[in-house]
Amino acid sequence: MIYKREQLADNIGYTAIVDKKFKTDVLSVKFITDLCPETNAENSIAVGTLATSNMKYKTLAELTSKLASLYGSSVYADVKKRGDIQVLSVGASWLDNAYALENEDITSEMLEIVSDCIFRPNADGESFDEASFNIRKNDLLDKIDAEINNKRGYAVSQAFETAFRGEPAEYSCYGKRAQAEASTSASAYKAYLELLKNAQIEIFFVSPQENNSVKEKLAAEFAVIERSAPKTYRFTSNSKAKAAAEYAEEKLDVNQSKMVLVFKSDNEDKEALKLMSTIYGETPFSKLFANVREKLSLCYYCASGYINSKNALSVDSGVETVNIEKAKEEILNQLEEIKKGNFEQSDIDNSLMSLDNALTAVGDVPSSYIGWYFGRFCEGDSASPEEIAEKYRAVTKERIIEAAKSLVLDTVYVMSPKEDK
Amino acid sequence: MxxxxxxxxxxxxxxxxxxxxxxxxxxxxxxxxxxxxxxxxxxxxxxxxxxxxxxxxxxxxxxxxxxxxxxxxxxxxxxxxxxxxxxxxxxxxxxxxxxxxxxxxxxxxxxxxxxxxxxxxxxxxxxxxxxxxxxxxxxxxxxxxxxxxxxxxxxxxxxxxxxxxxxxxxxxxxxxxxxxxxxxxxxxxxxxxxxxxxxxxxxxxxxxxxxxxxxxxxxxxxxxxxxxxxxxxVFPEEPDSIVKSECVEIQPVGTPLFNIGYKCSARKGYDNLKASMEAYVAAGLIADPSTELYQQLLSEGLINSGFGYEVFNGDGYFTLIFSGESSDAYKVRDAISQKIEEAKINGCDREHFERLKKANYGSLVRELNNVEAVANLMINSSMEGVEPYDTIKVLSEMTYDDVMNYMKNELSPEKLAISIVKGEA
Structure with missing residues (x-):
């Protein structure tokens, strides 16, 4: 594997990853900006519209037909939240030229299509094409409305809203319904121009062989954009724990209750916090799974996750209503046990093996490479999975105990049935 | 051995x-x-x-x-x-x-x-x-x-x-x-x-x-x-006909969901694989994002980009399902059914058929680039009584007439049902 990162311009980074085992090429152009209630929805619609049409393929139908003829290539838009940051991506993936049945140059054609989508969208200079814009606006409205359809995800997002109130991370990366409703093809186009001018941009390209044409093409395209002065974004921003944990409860017409706990930490030892979370609740042999689910049968699922960008830890669980209090007590009890050092070297070794397994797997999927190196970019380095595995291996039991001790319960969110079920 | x-x-x-x-x-x-x-x-x-x-x-x-x-x-x-x-x-x-x-x-x-x-x-x-x-x-x-x-x-x-x-x-x-x-x-x-x-x-x-x-x-x-x-x-003998044409359930959802399904003839082995590819391509000819139907439903706000289709089949069952979110799923059902009936008479775009073949070939090759997908491909095909790369073979041999015949013989309006989950009015 070859990894190479370079600056195309101020605030525009380009990372090329070459791995000959792949049969596909994957490109991702990421626009990084602040999470902001006034712009989240507008930005989401704008980037979504870019992946719908362009000046050459003016409708979704035309673009889809062309992509199908290129062996089912895809162009997509994606919006994510990372701490206090909104990350908007326009991506594409296509079959490498070596697998074309009629010797087509798929890569060149796809590069043209993606460039046209990003730099020459179907717009008149002031507004996006109304039809393309409306597809993405309606999609976003439905996505916002449908958040409640996935009860587990909804419970976690509600807990985060309470935990990070007053911080950008409180907001959904998709924005609020009212903002999405108020968006017009002109305002979304303006948001697109703002992103092109002001956002930090990170580009990733994974391919089976070296190909400079992607870098050269995108560098030339960005060179003619008038970019504003570089701005520094904070990819990690710790959140201060509340003086007393806040309890939020919601009654819905559901059969199974959900409980989400959010803890916050001011300890900067991130490797220790991640390893502690792995021991606590990230595997089927973790303390939460073994005790809360298997031994005491209090939850169907009960798992922890470390949120690096906010230096916080969440525990989410699916629990019978009658067991909510008992489950909470046991979740907190298991954390206390780690704080007291009541865990074995084998717990550390096994968790390290699990982390090592996940880290080694990064290089087997093109999108995982992109996720990994974008994550490292946000951390301010370009460490390989093996280098990070080495850092985990250096974590001592004492550091794990200190990490656990630093966690303060900030939020408890419970979703329960309207009536006893 | x-x-x-x-x-x-x-x-x-x-x-x-x-x-x-x-x-x-x-x-x-x-x-x-x-x-x-x-x-x-x-x-x-x-x-x-x-x-x-x-x-x-x-x-x-x-x-x-x-x-x-x-x-x-x-x-x-x-x-x-x-x-x-x-x-x-x-x-x-x-x-x-x-x-x-x-x-x-x-x-x-x-x-x-x-x-x-x-x-x-x-x-x-x-x-x-x-x-x-x-x-x-x-x-x-x-x-x-x-x-x-x-x-x-x-x-x-x-x-x-x-x-x-x-x-x-x-x-x-x-x-x-x-x-x-x-x-x-x-x-x-x-x-x-x-x-x-x-x-x-x-x-x-x-x-x-x-x-x-x-x-x-x-x-x-x-x-x-x-x-x-x-x-x-063994399975109890299943009639060709459907039980009922619709089912509506009330749940706390933000957007109503629908599944529209055609009950088709169940098959085994290579025939089953061939039928599943034909049904999938038939669905693409009717309702993939490049079709007139998709554009019409999208512009009328009856579907969003989550709309899709899949073949669900196994021992004794075979269904072609269109799914998505809609405020009026009945209109979506009627439009799909009408388009299929029109296609049976007027045919479909042959160039579109060729594009779908190419797109599916690309998807199958991409699948071979993923360790998890390859392991799943091997076990699934074995259990279905075919060989791992038969899907690519079936696709390469598939003709426009195969797909149209499948549509005519299997996608019958009498065997169409709709299921909706929506919030309280």
Whole structure:
């Protein structure tokens, strides 16, 4: 594997990853900006519209037909939240030229299509094409409305809203319904121009062989954009724990209750916090799974996750209503046990093996490479999975105990049935 | 021991097939350059297999709904410890799943694959159930059933199956019901285990950073030879007609969901694969994002980009399903049905057909680039009675007339049903 990162311009980074085992090429152009209630929805619609049409393929139908003829290539838009940051991506993936049945140059054609989508969208200079814009606006409205359809995800997002109130991370990366409703093809186009001018941009390209044409093409395209002065974004921003944990409860017409706990930490030892979370609740042999689910049968699922960008830890669980209090007590009890050092070297070794397994797997999927190196970019380095595995291996039991001790319960969110079920 | 190499004429990819003396079918794909290994050890036993007999039985045995899934949960406990504790020492990420027609135990790892494979082959062959552990599991699975009841996508799908299938057990939730799993006890679990977890009824698929010889050595060491007991599974006779044309359920959802399904003729083996590809391409000709119908529904706000279609098929069932979110799913159903009827008379765009063939070829080749996908491809095709690269072969041989004939013969408005999950008005 070859990894190479370079600056195309101020605030525009380009990372090329070459791995000959792949049969596909994957490109991702990421626009990084602040999470902001006034712009989240507008930005989401704008980037979504870019992946719908362009000046050459003016409708979704035309673009889809062309992509199908290129062996089912895809162009997509994606919006994510990372701490206090909104990350908007326009991506594409296509079959490498070596697998074309009629010797087509798929890569060149796809590069043209993606460039046209990003730099020459179907717009008149002031507004996006109304039809393309409306597809993405309606999609976003439905996505916002449908958040409640996935009860587990909804419970976690509600807990985060309470935990990070007053911080950008409180907001959904998709924005609020009212903002999405108020968006017009002109305002979304303006948001697109703002992103092109002001956002930090990170580009990733994974391919089976070296190909400079992607870098050269995108560098030339960005060179003619008038970019504003570089701005520094904070990819990690710790959140201060509340003086007393806040309890939020919601009654819905559901059969199974959900409980989400959010803890916050001011300890900067991130490797220790991640390893502690792995021991606590990230595997089927973790303390939460073994005790809360298997031994005491209090939850169907009960798992922890470390949120690096906010230096916080969440525990989410699916629990019978009658067991909510008992489950909470046991979740907190298991954390206390780690704080007291009541865990074995084998717990550390096994968790390290699990982390090592996940880290080694990064290089087997093109999108995982992109996720990994974008994550490292946000951390301010370009460490390989093996280098990070080495850092985990250096974590001592004492550091794990200190990490656990630093966690303060900030939020408890419970979703329960309207009536006893 | 029968051993042969299976090769795709279209892409050049290959894997190894071995008929092991124990009775097990083994598929191995060595994938150069990849770090991970994915292994699946599965039995042709899923939620639909509730009625069966072997050579030793005179009568068919009927078992409670959800027992295959229950058995999957229980196999993760052996006499000494939980299986996850064993995997913890190798670093592998282990899991299992039960579907309608199979139960698979799997792991993925980037190191120590030989040790993990030994764990996999050993624990699946060593059941250990006690009434106490069965009672405890009833509580855990009861919670899983409740969780699925809160999942609108799950509900809209099963409600559709209940509209389409009168007798076939495919309409029953894979986990069963709280009432049905209450009837499960340890002797019944052993009966099902002994019947279905016979190596002659099972498949092992391993892909990724592996060596075939090393895998076969572990198989020789761990597999316990099984006598083929002549397993027969039967299903109640399912009529061609559907049960009812619609079902609406109220749930707390933000956007209403729908599944629209055509009940089609169930087939087996290569015929089933061919039919599934024809049905999938037919759906693309009618409603992929490049079609007039899709554009019309989208511009009228009747669908969003989540709209899609899939073929859902197995032993005794075959359905083409269109799904998505809509404020008026009935209009979506009517538009799809009308477009299919028009296509039967007027035909479809032949260039569109060729584009769909190319797009599907690209998807299949991309699948061969992923360790997990390759392992799944090998086990799924084996259990469906075809070879791993047959899908690409079927696609390359498929003609426009094949697809149009499928549409004319199988997509009948009388066999169309709609399922909707929506919020309270």
């Amino acid at each position: 029968e051993k042969r190499i299976i090769k795709s004429q279209q892409t050049g990819d290959s894997c190894i097939y071995v008929k092991h003396p124990s009775g097990l079918d083994i598929y191995i794909c060595e994938m150069e350059g990849f770090s991970t290994t994915e292994a699946l050890f599965g039995t042709k036993y899923g939620s639909i297999n509730t009625m069966f007999k072997t050579n030793a039985d005179t009568e068919y045995t009927t078992v409670p709904e959800g027992i295959a899934h229950f058995l999957e949960h229980k196999l993760f406990e052996n006499e000494d410890c939980d299986v996850f504790e064993l995997y913890a020492k190798t670093g592998a990420s282990a899991n299992a799943f039960t579907s309608f027609d199979k139960t698979c135990y799997l792991f993925s790892c980037s190191k120590n694959y030989k040790e993990s494979l030994e764990i996999l082959l050993t624990f699946v062959q060593e059941p250990y159930f006690t009434q106490e552990s069965v009672d405890k599991e009833q509580g855990i699975i009861g919670q899983e059933i409740k969780m699925c009841d809160d999942n609108p996508e799950w509900r809209v799908f099963f409600n559709l199956l209940s509209c389409l299938y009168e007798k076939h057990p495919v309409k029953i939730d894979i986990a069963g019901t709280v009432e049905s799993i209450a009837k499960i006890d340890a002797p019944l679990l052993y009966k099902c285990y002994d019947t279905f977890y016979n190596l002659n009824n099972m498949v092992l698929a391993v892909a990724g950073n592996v060596k075939a010889d090393e895998i076969l050595e572990i198989c020789d060491k761990c597999l316990k030879p099984c006598e083929d007991k002549g397993l027969e599974t």
